[in-house]
Amino acid sequence: MELLVDLQQKTSATLQKYPEPKDALISVLQDVQEVFGYLPEDALRCIAAETGIAASQLTGVASFYAQFRMEKPGKYQIMVCMGTACHVNKGERVADAVREFTGVEEGETTPDGLFSWEEVACLGCCSLSPVMMINGTAYGKLDKDKVKKIINDLRNAEKGGEGACVCS
Amino acid sequence: MRLLLGYGSCGIAAGTHDVARVFDTMFDGKDLSITRVGCNGLCFAEPLLQVVDDDGNDHYYGRITQKDAKSIAQSLLEGTLPNQNQLSEEEVAFLTKQTRIALRNCGLIDPENLQDYRAKGGYTAFTKYLKASPADVLEEMKTSGLRGRGGAGFPTWRKWEAAAKEQSEDKYIVCNADEGDPGAFMDRSVLEGDPHSVLEGMLLAALAIGANHGLIYARAEYPLAIKRLQTAIDTLKEAGLTGKHILGTSFSFDFKLMKGAGAFVCGEETALLASLEGGRGMPRTKPPFPAQKGYKGKPSNINNVETLANVPWILENGGAAYARLGTEDSKGTKVFALAGRVKRGGLVEVPMGLTLRQVVFDICGGILDDKPIKGVQIGGPSGGCLPEHLLDTPIDYKSISATGAIMGSGGLVVMDTDSCMVDMARFFMDFTSKESCGKCVPCRVGTTAMKEILDKIVEGNGKPEDLETLKTMGESIRASALCGLGNSAPNPVLTTMRYFPEEYEAHISEGRCPALKCTALLHYEILPDKCIGCTLCRRACPTNAIAGEVKKTHVINSDACIACGSCAQVCRYGAVLVTSGKAQKEVGLHA
Numbered sequence: 001m002e003l004l005v006d007l008q009q010k011t012s013a014t015l016q017k018y019p020e021p022k023d024a025l026i027s028v029l030q031d032v033q034e035v036f037g038y039l040p041e042d043a044l045r046c047i048a049a050e051t052g053i054a055a056s057q058l059t060g061v062a063s064f065y066a067q068f069r070m071e072k073p074g075k076y077q078i079m080v081c082m083g084t085a086c087h088v089n090k091g092e093r094v095a096d097a098v099r100e101f102t103g104v105e106e107g108e109t110t111p112d113g114l115f116s117w118e119e120v121a122c123l124g125c126c127s128l129s130p131v132m133m134i135n136g137t138a139y140g141k142l143d144k145d146k147v148k149k150i151i152n153d154l155r156n157a158e159k160g161g162e163g164a165c166v167c168s
Numbered sequence: 169m170r171l172l173l174g175y176g177s178c179g180i181a182a183g184t185h186d187v188a189r190v191f192d193t194m195f196d197g198k199d200l201s202i203t204r205v206g207c208n209g210l211c212f213a214e215p216l217l218q219v220v221d222d223d224g225n226d227h228y229y230g231r232i233t234q235k236d237a238k239s240i241a242q243s244l245l246e247g248t249l250p251n252q253n254q255l256s257e258e259e260v261a262f263l264t265k266q267t268r269i270a271l272r273n274c275g276l277i278d279p280e281n282l283q284d285y286r287a288k289g290g291y292t293a294f295t296k297y298l299k300a301s302p303a304d305v306l307e308e309m310k311t312s313g314l315r316g317r318g319g320a321g322f323p324t325w326r327k328w329e330a331a332a333k334e335q336s337e338d339k340y341i342v343c344n345a346d347e348g349d350p351g352a353f354m355d356r357s358v359l360e361g362d363p364h365s366v367l368e369g370m371l372l373a374a375l376a377i378g379a380n381h382g383l384i385y386a387r388a389e390y391p392l393a394i395k396r397l398q399t400a401i402d403t404l405k406e407a408g409l410t411g412k413h414i415l416g417t418s419f420s421f422d423f424k425l426m427k428g429a430g431a432f433v434c435g436e437e438t439a440l441l442a443s444l445e446g447g448r449g450m451p452r453t454k455p456p457f458p459a460q461k462g463y464k465g466k467p468s469n470i471n472n473v474e475t476l477a478n479v480p481w482i483l484e485n486g487g488a489a490y491a492r493l494g495t496e497d498s499k500g501t502k503v504f505a506l507a508g509r510v511k512r513g514g515l516v517e518v519p520m521g522l523t524l525r526q527v528v529f530d531i532c533g534g535i536l537d538d539k540p541i542k543g544v545q546i547g548g549p550s551g552g553c554l555p556e557h558l559l560d561t562p563i564d565y566k567s568i569s570a571t572g573a574i575m576g577s578g579g580l581v582v583m584d585t586d587s588c589m590v591d592m593a594r595f596f597m598d599f600t601s602k603e604s605c606g607k608c609v610p611c612r613v614g615t616t617a618m619k620e621i622l623d624k625i626v627e628g629n630g631k632p633e634d635l636e637t638l639k640t641m642g643e644s645i646r647a648s649a650l651c652g653l654g655n656s657a658p659n660p661v662l663t664t665m666r667y668f669p670e671e672y673e674a675h676i677s678e679g680r681c682p683a684l685k686c687t688a689l690l691h692y693e694i695l696p697d698k699c700i701g702c703t704l705c706r707r708a709c710p711t712n713a714i715a716g717e718v719k720k721t722h723v724i725n726s727d728a729c730i731a732c733g734s735c736a737q738v739c740r741y742g743a744v745l746v747t748s749g750k751a752q753k754e755v756g757l758h759a
Binding site (some may be wrong): 018022023024025026027030052060061064065066067068079082083084087088089094096099113120121122123124125126127128129131133137138139140141143144 | 178181182211212214261272347348349350351352356385386388389390391426427428429430431434443445446447448449464505506507508509513514545548579581582583587592595596599603605612710733734737
């Protein structure tokens with residue numbers, strides 16, 4: 001948990017980059033999310049106080065876009081592609097496998113804070129479907145065993161205390 | 169000798185990083201090196217190396233593993249062409265049968281290197297027209313007949329002309345790089361493989377309309393495209409091709425890149441503008457059109473990535489050269505992203521007028537495992553599903569629209585007989601109902617209501633009158649939704665109902681899914697004469713619905729079975745039988 005003072009300082013520092021934060025609200029929110037991994041309510045309150053943008057408007061914008069999260073995500077954020085090509089190539093099985101091997105439902109975070117996952121519209125790697133992306137790296141042509149191995153490898157790397165390698 | 173290694177998102181997902189590391193290590197200190205290029209569209213063969221020999225001949229090596237890379241590097245160091253991993257003649261024909269304009273540099277240049285782009289003639293059109301009048305640019309564009317490639321197909325020159333006529337101190341040229349159609353990845357590949365072609369296209373558009381600011385709205389899900397675009401923007405500035413008084417002229421221009429935040433509706437131009445301005449991405453009524461009142465109320469043009477990538481080529485080679493390609497009403501080429509159950513999935517750029525069949529079969533090699541084709545989905549959530557007999561439809565705006573689908577941005581998802589058309593319709597309605605911005609009632613309520621009916625049908629609870637309701641609702645959404653995305657949202661349902669009525673009929677009247685896809689209508693059992701009692705299925709079953717001991721026939725308890733298919737996936741003896749009404753098949757790896 002971030003300390004409130006610390007959180008406010010970091011949020012203010014982010015706001016400094018924007019002379020007109022209202023016009024660049026989405027970029028502001030993206031930057032704040034980059035800092036904390038999500039949009040803490042206190043950070044939104046801080047933005048509202050410093051910019052004069054109503055908290056309701058901030059929440060309205062933040063909740064409109066799929067990218068913004070109000071809950072703290074896992075260290076590894078898994079995005080399971082639900083695009084057309086993945087659907088045709090049985091992408092729902094990837095989601096089932098991710099659910100099984102992380103042990104949490106979509107939108108939830110594992111108790112150890114390592115994994116969270118969500119279904120997303122399309123990752124644009126259609127020729128490798130079914131696909132998922134973990135922290136920006138795409139994994140293609142997945143089946144249940146591959147998903148199991150990828151998740152277990154990440155988990156084991158963490159247990160071993162090594163810097164986790166997310167390279168494909 | 170040049171060594172080009174595919175380094176698009178797709179290549180990276182296929183393992184290009186590891187392959188590149190091997191090459192880098194082996195070539196360290198030698199006079200060979202690899203050039204990291206964007207995707208050349210042969211996505212089916214990644215990781216992919218293209219060797220251009222000293223005579224200029226191309227040699228392709230695909231599906232390279234780390235082990236392959238070692239021996240390939242060894243051969244190259246010995247000065248010989250590797251005789252492994254070569255692509256077949258047919259596979260290479262995937263590339264040679266295409267006509268590449270928008271993709272002309274993809275896979276051939278280092279996208280992060282301005283000199284590479286310039287060596288291919290990049291920025292010659294810009295420097296030439298920098299000293300010409302805006303009317304000259306518009307005239308060439310008019311001759312070319314280029315229409316917007318984002319989906320709507322509005323003539324590009326006319327859009328530009330409207331903005332050119334407006335008087336304003338500030339005008340904006342906006343690049344819509346928010347490629348949102350699921351199943352489409354043309355724009356991503358262009359942005360990753362040749363970002364300068366898009367920037368040059370924007371500069372030329374700016375000359376035509378008198379714009380002094382360029383905004384790029386790129387999808388946040390495309391981190392690599394965003395990184396390469398930003399690099400391209402920075403190098404352009406360093407080279408003095410943007411900024412104030414470019415090359416000593418009165419023309420000043422700057423670029424700004426903004427990441428989208430994940431909303432399909434932001435592909436609609438007025439919604440995109442609202443998002444750029446920092447608000448919820450909701451469309452507004454037109455007029456006023458963005459050409460009159462766009463970003464911050466100033467005249468703006470919004471063009472799609474592929475459209476812009478065509479522009480430098482047109483102005484370098486002349487509008488007439490572009491217009492010689494294609495058909496009477498649809499000039500030039502179109503890029504398609506082929507995916508789904510097709511042998512060679514990837515990027516295909518062909519002249520308009522070719523048929524869908526030529527693209528799917530001649531270029532992409534037909535269907536995986538040589539299964540029968542059921543149809544293609546063209547145009548994403550705004551498009552439609554076309555059956556096999558319509559594959560001879562020529563690819564042009566008019567002919568595709570006549571089928572009830574749309575050309576769209578270029579997603580082409582191929583489906584075999586394992587795809588259920590009712591399920592596809594439900595998939596798209598699910599997508600549009602989730603992505604509806606909520607501003608207008610027809611789209612917000614209508615798409616959800618249609619999706620609920622389709623939910624009932626795939627669960628076997630549909631009623632005959634549901635079909636009429638779907639049709640009526642679809643037609644009223646089409647007539648009354650606020651924006652283009654809402655208007656076209658019913659298309660996947662209306663086209664599947666039109667071309668695959670028997671599938672709806674089977675679900676509703678017989679509770680049967682002919683494609684064996686809709687889980688609520690499936691029944692799984694184990695064939696006693698094939699089961700050897702290996703226990704694999706019992707262990708794979710997530711609901712413990714399978715009972716059986718080692719070397720004894722297993723049995724599925726249908727009350728506990730959720731029809732997930734896990735047993736069929738692991739069975740090695742073809743002992744799992746799936747049925748739905750009359751349709752049945754035995755499945756398992758060796759079935």
